Amino acid sequence: MIADHLTGLEQFEAGLWKIADDLRANSNLASNEYFLPIMGLLFLRQATNRYYEALAAIEADKAAGKRPDRPLVEADFQRRRALMLPEAARFDTLLRMPKGGRVGEALTEAMKAIEDSFLPLKGQLPKDYERFDGGLLERMLRLFDSEALRTASGDVFGRIYEYFLAEFSKQGAHDNGEFFTPPSIVQTIVNVIEPDHGIVFDPACGSGGMFVQSSHFIEDAGQDTMRRVTFYGHEKNETTAKLAQINLAVHGLQGTIQAGNEAITYYKDPHELVGKCDFVMANPPFNVDEVDAGLAEKDRKRLPFGLPSVNKAKKVSNANYLWLSYFYSYLNENGRAGVVMSSQASSAGRDEAIVRQKLIETGAVDVMIDIRGNFFYTRTVPCQLWFYDRAKERDPARAEHVLMLDARNIYRKVTRAIYDFSPEQQKNIAAIVWLYRGQSDRFLELVESYLARAVAEGEAAAGPLAAFENELGKLIDLAEPFATETRDPDPLADIWDELKSAQATVSADIEAFNAEVAARAAAWPGAARDNPGLNAAREGLHSIAERCRDLTKQIDLAAKLAGRIVDVAVKELEARESVLWANAEVNRARRALEGARADAVEALRAPRYFVKQADWLQERFPDAELRDVEGLVKRVSRAEITAHDWSLTPGRYVGVAPEEVDEDFDFEETLRSIHIDLKGLNEEAEALAAQIARNFEELGV
Template sequence: MGKELNSKLYGAADNLRSKMDASEYKNYLLGLIFYKYLSDKLLLEVVEQAGESIEDYPTQTEQTELYKSLLEDEDTRDDLIETLEDILNYVIAPEYLFNVLTAQAKANTFQLNDLKKAFANLSNTYDQFIGLFDDVDLSSRKLGNDEQQQNITITEVLKKLDDIDVLGHEGDVIGDAYEFLIGQFASEAGKKAGEFYTPAEVSVMMARIAAIGQEDKKLFSVYDPTMGSGSLMLHIRDYINHPDNVKYHGQELNTTTFNLAKMNLILHGVDKEDMNLRNGDTLNKDWPTNEPYTFDSVVMNPPYSAKWSADATFLDDARFNRYGKLAPKSKADFAFLLHGFYHLKDTGTMAIVLPHGVLFRGAAEGVIRKKLLEDGSIDAVIGMPANLFFGTSIPTTVIILKKNKTTRDVLFIDASREFEKGKNQNKLSNENIDKIVETYKERKNIDKYSHVATFDEIKENDYNLNIPRYVDTFEEEEPVDMEKVGQELKEIREEKKKLNSELESMIRSLTYSKEDEAWIKGALEVFSDDK
């Protein structure tokens, strides 16, 4: 299913690739896939509400005709609209359905203005869609010099996207499409993708750990202050027993990516009252400040070693004022960590991905790290394999933090050597993830893999958390058998002597002209020197 989605996205991108930068056409494709999802989902709900079987209305053309007939009937119209808005939180008129617009595209009667109206209707009628389609600029001259050319471009894209089964796609269709597009086309654009997408298997590992001991909570809250596409938050519900009772709180600086996260949550069936999302700068101004502002789980994959203001006034900020120093201007890693930790409940668990430098760098970062260790806040340090993340090949570490620990020991796991090698990126297998999670649960020492370090050990290491100080992965080399090596050298010399002798005999037996005499003589001298 993944390969099929990717090939269709690649085909649709063909119509945009020559016209604009990859970071721009990504937004068109994701916006249109999202709109297709809303449209296709509505049609299935119409069949359901009509009390009909999908077997009797297998095609979208038949589903659309059913929808029209129900809307034309005064007895069913109002009830149907009210029910759809109650269940889906939106309604799309039949003439603006994705399949209807696509049918027009195939018949070359599609009008760009209808798609513009479709987007405007959703954005103007329902709060959750405000701004979501802003990045799909259907009037952009990049689509064509005039409306006719723009119309032709979008017509071709609609035709290519039409047969993507967005409802039947196993997994996270927006997340999968997003990952494919930034991975496939960023190099094409001649620059790195600015987004940081957390690979699904890393998200799964973090979510599983963050849920441990909290699985039975009737109400569960998750917070991601650097939420990207929102996928990291969404994995939590797979590992708790009341997945429909999760409240999602997230913040994202990049407006385009913020809109993507909103799409992703809507697409995963999250009700608007269960999402509290903000487009803003996580570090410069604390959020959320109103209740609730602490959460059962905090999960984060912030931009690595980003710059921030590190203004002295932040020393009075409740997020940072307990630690004596601020994260340096050139490396905001600890600022992100402390922000997330501040918003963690006393009973909660936090998981954050950061570069290894946070484990051992000195100066202000050393002061902050020491305070966290003295408080017993750092629960585990997990070393991840290199080249897991798109856009950076560096190895990363996942740090687990807690507020309710009774000891100050730290579990170190070196998972850096256990992965599946991929063509462009490495991956964690299910077995790799299981081993990390089970080792975390059991908190035990495994030779060359994990070690529970006491606070005294860490103190002796001057609060340096570099994983090799605690997990020895050194492999003893096999002792060299010198007698065997000597014997092999002797055999090689004998073989060489034999081959030289055969080659010399062959050259002596050659018939050669006067002009080749000097070359033959020189070759034979080589053999005489070698004896």
């Protein structure tokens, strides 16, 4: 399962940087002068995507009789978190402009039209495209019409903003510990604090990703974001603040974002939100030094625990605990906060430890989560998530405990350099927090959803499996006249027999798989939804998961054997010269078989995947109640924290996770598969060596 906010972006970014190189080479502009115009084009691309998504939803409602047949108005699109784009501002309209047309003028007019129709964006969009070469703008438009961006979801805007920050080497941002927060971390914060009402504040809002993900959470619950919450933000970089407003607008959202010198949180509180916020969420810059202690100390209401360490130059030597104090001070009596923080902060000593002790003694510190490195796109540093809950202060039983969760072993590898949480991993982390809060019903609902999905995916696999069986049969039928021709010796004989046997096994296994899925699907509606019932249903689905594993291996084997038949026939027996071999048809059938194999394997992966998610939860929490799990989670008392010098580092409490054994590893089948591959590689190597020898002979060497 690939992260939707990253799908296809690596290839796209390479092309994006080529355009940036074009801009740099063919203009007199500095990088910061063409950064915003490029982001403006990305805004048009995403705004157009969302416009057509909303339009399709509106038309579907009209067809279903859910809305009257009347002219569309802005509110129709706002309800679906989109802008009602004027036709001249839609990306496809601009793409249809005649080659060599006045693209720069058209883009500028498009931006003006959007600002005129959506006042919160007034003065925020770039409107200087006429200074760029028309041919270059046309190439940029075509680049932004890639499949990756036409179908992209998630905070793509923020992701590409981060890419530009890295590539343009904006050291002012990165050297101060500021970087874009990956969506999976933001979503994890949102899942824990659940920002569904009131004032939502981000005092280091960057490109606005925290607001966007909060909106997704609210919309997924069937609520209207702008009726439920009010967004406030600080962003000292004015260009970044514009991007945040644009990012909000493309999602049909509005917020009040203060920018520039008035938004330097260390010294200013422009929105005057102390004690007023229902939710605070942020990824502030880590480990900032040289904050003026005198200026910071003037606003004592935001520093309820006093200043952390101040050096001889009257500077705060590390601002982490300034931020941690600010987040606490902004919350109202029931407010929650979720904060990304340097891993160093949770066990920092000296004056930082004194501030941390005071913070813990309030009872507001609720959850601590350790995150491994490589989650940030441009930094390999690990981090921690801190969570506050001011309502916890007034509950003596809860105030005495903190949930320590070490998620460093929870991740998926998206690329060689980037890790994240899958959507299910995010939900599983949230489920642990639900148990901590006594919400076993939500835990069981999640388990139930995984099992239901496993059953549904099992039923859905019938189509791809039938397609694979059909394509395998086609290729075998095409190859059979040549493959069964009498020859001595016959290099195809053993492979052919093995292929026919594999075909029969695959057909029998598919029939058995479909029969068992049908039986489980019939039994599922009557399964009890309590914990014992779901445990029993989950265990009953293990046989389907095992069939998925075994059938995948058989399908891979059959496809490889079919490929070997073709390779041997063509390379060793010169099948192309035979009237019994329809080469073009065989090649088409082989390509079709590979596509069908990939689809079938993916279809079989899904049921097993969701059974494994249910296993992960119920094996660790078999009674649907929170318990300590070695290496993962522990509910820690204040006495334990005191004994550990007030440290809030989860790894110090939860212990080391036991090494997991992969029970699904099948050595024999893996070795057999490797043998098939190795045999083919050896034959290719022999052929290549022979060709090299012939070349040397021709050269007279």
